[in-house]
Amino acid sequence: MNHVEDRRGANKLDGLDRAAGSLNGQPKHLTVWAESPAVESREPGWLKEVREQAGAALKVHGLPTRKSERWRLTPLKDLFAEPIQEAQVASEVAVASSVPSEQSSWLHTVDGIPTTASVLLPGVRVLKLSEALQEDRLPPSSSFGFGTGDVLSSCFSHAARREHFAALNSARFVDAWVVLVEERAVLEKPLFVQHQIVSSRPTLAYPRLLVVAGASSQFSLVETLVQETSDASGLDSIANSVSEVFLGPGAHMTHISIKAPASQTDASNDDRVRVLSHISVRQERDSKYQNTALALGGRLNRLDLDVVLAGKGAECVLKGTMHAADGDHVACYCEVDHAASDCTSREEYRSVVDGNGHVVFNGTARVHRDAQRTEAHQDNRNLLRSDRAVVHTKPHLEIDADDVRCSHGATVGSMDDEQLFYLRSRGLPDDQARALLTQAFVHEQVEHIPFEDVRLWVADRMQKSMGLMTMTFEETS
Numbered sequence: 001m002n003h004v005e006d007r008r009g010a011n012k013l014d015g016l017d018r019a020a021g022s023l024n025g026q027p028k029h030l031t032v033w034a035e036s037p038a039v040e041s042r043e044p045g046w047l048k049e050v051r052e053q054a055g056a057a058l059k060v061h062g063l064p065t066r067k068s069e070r071w072r073l074t075p076l077k078d079l080f081a082e083p084i085q086e087a088q089v090a091s092e093v094a095v096a097s098s099v100p101s102e103q104s105s106w107l108h109t110v111d112g113i114p115t116t117a118s119v120l121l122p123g124v125r126v127l128k129l130s131e132a133l134q135e136d137r138l139p140p141s142s143s144f145g146f147g148t149g150d151v152l153s154s155c156f157s158h159a160a161r162r163e164h165f166a167a168l169n170s171a172r173f174v175d176a177w178v179v180l181v182e183e184r185a186v187l188e189k190p191l192f193v194q195h196q197i198v199s200s201r202p203t204l205a206y207p208r209l210l211v212v213a214g215a216s217s218q219f220s221l222v223e224t225l226v227q228e229t230s231d232a233s234g235l236d237s238i239a240n241s242v243s244e245v246f247l248g249p250g251a252h253m254t255h256i257s258i259k260a261p262a263s264q265t266d267a268s269n270d271d272r273v274r275v276l277s278h279i280s281v282r283q284e285r286d287s288k289y290q291n292t293a294l295a296l297g298g299r300l301n302r303l304d305l306d307v308v309l310a311g312k313g314a315e316c317v318l319k320g321t322m323h324a325a326d327g328d329h330v331a332c333y334c335e336v337d338h339a340a341s342d343c344t345s346r347e348e349y350r351s352v353v354d355g356n357g358h359v360v361f362n363g364t365a366r367v368h369r370d371a372q373r374t375e376a377h378q379d380n381r382n383l384l385r386s387d388r389a390v391v392h393t394k395p396h397l398e399i400d401a402d403d404v405r406c407s408h409g410a411t412v413g414s415m416d417d418e419q420l421f422y423l424r425s426r427g428l429p430d431d432q433a434r435a436l437l438t439q440a441f442v443h444e445q446v447e448h449i450p451f452e453d454v455r456l457w458v459a460d461r462m463q464k465s466m467g468l469m470t471m472t473f474e475e476t477s
Helices: 004-008 028-035 045-061 151-155 164-172 417-425 430-445 452-466
Strands: 105-110 113-118 124-128 177-181 191-196 203-205 208-213 218-226 238-247 252-260 274-283 288-296 301-309 315-324 329-338 344-353 358-367 374-384 390-399 404-414
Touching: 045 164, 105 177, 151 208, 164 238, 164 274, 177 191, 208 218, 218 238, 218 452, 238 252, 238 288, 252 274, 252 301, 252 452, 274 288, 288 301, 288 329, 288 452, 301 315, 315 329, 315 358, 315 430, 315 452, 329 344, 329 374, 344 358, 344 390, 344 430, 358 374, 358 404, 374 390, 374 430, 390 404, 417 430, 430 452
Parallel strands: 105 191, 177 208, 191 218, 203 238, 208 238, 218 252, 238 274, 252 288, 274 301, 288 315, 301 329, 315 344, 329 358, 344 374, 358 390, 374 404
Antiparallel strands: 105 113, 124 177
16 A cells, blocks of 8 residues: 555645645646546556546546535544555455355455455356456447447546546556446346455545446446444545446346444444445446435435436436444435436335434435336335434426426424334333334335345344344245
8 A cells, every 4th residue: 555645745735625626736646546546557548538637627626625515414524534544455364254155156345446356146147357458359338238338438537526526536546346237137136346445544435336237237236335343444534435337228136235344342433434326327227226325324425316317217216224323424316317217216214313413315206308208206204213413405406398297395304102112111221112113114125135144244234233123024925
């Protein structure tokens, strides 16, 4: 790893308050990042262009401040208050697998760098971007239903946002995992992608993932960033991840995203990994994308999820569960663009907030003029388990078409006193009664997960984070 100060001669990082607008007045490290984006001189022209455009975006927009509407509720002031190093190679530390089964197929990313993989699934090809660039016979993007040229140049960085932290990732990432799912492939088991920060020094990591699914394929992917230990790993580090998903015509994907940056065994998370996660999805005709996002605690744990319904008849279902305790800031910003007719989107997000925790939900469903016969629904429900808990919720619609069925709503409330009284009158202690009501509130957010071992593994994460009782599920076919 190379320290920003040692390698580039930048001064001590001094916060984000001056990081908006032109480069004038910005911290010196941002100037370095914007003007020195390329990592590998042998990269092809299209990838160099991606990096140069990202650097140009950083020069124009910088990093966000609270003056930016989309970022005004995100605590950014101390993000770069202390010196931090960029990860250039993975830490040489033994990394324990956190997948629920030894037979699982998995990919590892350590400190943002792809390391090892074990993929036992027919119909899927997994390789590092650095390896893929050396291949003479990459499949054409037309075989997946996307444009012309090879699949990498046609898809890589074409879905991700081109501003702020996503642009920083595009300019500075070292390598990426590339997952190619063959046309008509049906994967019977999920693929796990594990992002872990294990450096003992404050580290800025850039995990990167590209998933391209061929026409009529069906598969599931579980993407995690979980703090497994209570030692010094990940202290004051930042995981700035970007995942891009392209679904060809008729492709179906189940995507489970789990971000739990605070150790389950450590009550204090003040110094733990801060997470800025970006997921961008582009769907062609008749494709279906189902995302289940869990954001469990953390000093800063933010997900930006963008979906473009580009083909007629595409459908997305976005479900999320957030938990914030004392000192936590957990946020989810969703944007669904209905760019074609006859598409459907559903957003269902729930949060549980303890202590002085802070949760933000901002959901947008945008219906373009030509997207007739659109159906878009948003539902956000929030449970406050403390008088000091804070929730900001803003589901909203932007509609330019006239033949639509759209709805949005939000609720914020505390435990129902009558329900608590009923359970306590039946002999349950107060803490168990509250745990049971909380469990009922979040249960349906995970009961639809198709694999029993994954469902129970996800439920265990939620139970540890929220102090729930053991969850049980009816058997699914």
